[in-house]
Amino acid sequence: MKVRGETRREIVRAARAIFRAEGGEGMTMRRVAAGAGITAPAIYRHFAGRDELLEEVAEVGFGALSRRMERAVAKAPPSRRLDRAFEVVLEFALDEPRLSDLMFASRRKGARRFPEDFRRGESPTGRVIEREVAALMGRGAWRQDDPLEVGLALGAQAQGLVALRRAGRVTGSRKVFLEIWRRSFERLKRGLEA
Amino acid sequence: MKVRGETRREIVRAARAIFRAEGGEGMTMRRVAAGAGITAPAIYRHFAGRDELLEEVAEVGFGALSRRMERAVAKAPPSRRLDRAFEVVLEFALDEPRLSDLMFASRRKGARRFPEDFRRGESPTGRVIEREVAALMGRGAWRQDDPLEVGLALGAQAQGLVALRRAGRVTGSRKVFLEIWRRSFERLKRGLEA
DNA sequence: GCCGTGAGTGAACGATGTTAACATCATGGG
DNA sequence: CCCATGATGTTAACATCGTTCACTCACGGC
Numbered sequence: 001m002k003v004r005g006e007t008r009r010e011i012v013r014a015a016r017a018i019f020r021a022e023g024g025e026g027m028t029m030r031r032v033a034a035g036a037g038i039t040a041p042a043i044y045r046h047f048a049g050r051d052e053l054l055e056e057v058a059e060v061g062f063g064a065l066s067r068r069m070e071r072a073v074a075k076a077p078p079s080r081r082l083d084r085a086f087e088v089v090l091e092f093a094l095d096e097p098r099l100s101d102l103m104f105a106s107r108r109k110g111a112r113r114f115p116e117d118f119r120r121g122e123s124p125t126g127r128v129i130e131r132e133v134a135a136l137m138g139r140g141a142w143r144q145d146d147p148l149e150v151g152l153a154l155g156a157q158a159q160g161l162v163a164l165r166r167a168g169r170v171t172g173s174r175k176v177f178l179e180i181w182r183r184s185f186e187r188l189k190r191g192l193e194a
Numbered sequence: 195m196k197v198r199g200e201t202r203r204e205i206v207r208a209a210r211a212i213f214r215a216e217g218g219e220g221m222t223m224r225r226v227a228a229g230a231g232i233t234a235p236a237i238y239r240h241f242a243g244r245d246e247l248l249e250e251v252a253e254v255g256f257g258a259l260s261r262r263m264e265r266a267v268a269k270a271p272p273s274r275r276l277d278r279a280f281e282v283v284l285e286f287a288l289d290e291p292r293l294s295d296l297m298f299a300s301r302r303k304g305a306r307r308f309p310e311d312f313r314r315g316e317s318p319t320g321r322v323i324e325r326e327v328a329a330l331m332g333r334g335a336w337r338q339d340d341p342l343e344v345g346l347a348l349g350a351q352a353q354g355l356v357a358l359r360r361a362g363r364v365t366g367s368r369k370v371f372l373e374i375w376r377r378s379f380e381r382l383k384r385g386l387e388a
Numbered sequence: 389g390c391c392g393t394g395a396g397t398g399a400a401c402g403a404t405g406t407t408a409a410c411a412t413c414a415t416g417g418g
Numbered sequence: 419c420c421c422a423t424g425a426t427g428t429t430a431a432c433a434t435c436g437t438t439c440a441c442t443c444a445c446g447g448c
Contacts, residue, residue, distance in 0.1 A: 160354025184347040191385030
């Protein structure tokens with residue numbers, strides 16, 4: 001025990017590593033503890049239970065994804081910013097399917113809620129999408145609409161396709177899947193243009 | 195033991211009842227067995243394991259949903275057939291959230307796959323959607339496109355919104371949610387019209 | 389009459405999340 | 419300096435889960 005909070009970070013690190021590799025089923029308390037160099041009951045000194053630990057893993061994931069989104073958007077031309085943001089989301093979902101599933105598809109206590117939390121900009125990923133949608137509407141490229149709800153619909157389309165692939169219902173290579181996404185996104189955008 | 199296959203049906207009935215009420219977590223083998231009037235190990239005379247039992251529960255759900263869809267579509271005017279089909283899907287998802295989740299969002303062995311199984315018309319729900327999409331394109335109401343992929347995109351939009359609500363990320367009453375769906379569907383359709 | 393087969397039972401196994409009871413140990417007030 | 423205290427571990431154990439094992443039993447064909 002060196003620094004206060006050291007063990008807690010070790011637990012989260014171990015949990016995240018196991019979750020990324022094997023998903024929720026493989027992430028047992030005993031294995032997480034072993035990865036952090038302690039025993040299972042010691043985890044309960046830092047987290048109320050397994051759910052709270054999963055919560056933390058998801059939160060770290062949101063931090064990583066939103067940072068990638070912000071970075072990608074920052075160096076894209078205005079007309080491509082929203083596209084780039086979603087490309088990052090899709091790539092993240094393909095690279096980290098289980099983590100993405102935990103973040104967006106599982107019932108979690110601390111999940112941001114539409115519309116209240118989104119209106120307050122508390123969703124780190126939703127905020128990026130909403131901002132870019134509003135920008136497109138502001139520039140007159142898209143017709144006037146509720147940016148929050150349009151952002152939600154776009155996100156639902158992305159998460160819907162990802163979930164279908166994750167569930168094994170959409171086969172094909174990563175490349176083929178990204179093509180399906182791109183065409184679906186184009187169709188959706190066509191209905192949003194001014 | 196009266197009729198051959200009687201116990202098997204009893205098991206499925208009990209499993210489905212528990213799953214509808216409490217979801218996958220509550221559906222333990224012992225509880226299913228008790229509901230069917232037997233003990234847990236006896237289930238393994240009829241199913242290889244819990245997964246296979248869940249498979250059967252999902253299959254029964256698909257049968258019920260596709261029948262409702264066909265019935266609704268049959269008595270709708272041509273211009274409203276696709277809308278009615280999706281309304282049924284949404285209502286089913288709201289009435290049976292856990293079952294809907296199992297059917298569309300969880301990784302199952304026997305899940306129909308896009309595009310191969312859909313092209314062969316083996317997905318009972320996908321077939322209805324695809325048929326109506328193709329009809330709209332055939333009538334010239336919608337622009338020419340791949341009916342399979344457009345159907346998938348529409349389904350992804352629906353399942354994406356449902357998953358977000360199921361995960362507690364979209365709050366509000368059933369009525370409000372159906373309004374969000376309706377507007378999202380309208381936006382999507384606007385991009386598909388000829 | 390026997391006996392093989394299909395369906396069911398009780399006991400048990402290994403794994404899981406979690407709790408209880410106890411140990412260790414740095415630290416700061418008397 | 420000493421020791422009470424709180425934070426942080428540990429080991430043992432509990433309840434529950436899916437599943438397997440060894441056994442029982444009714445019954446239909448030879």
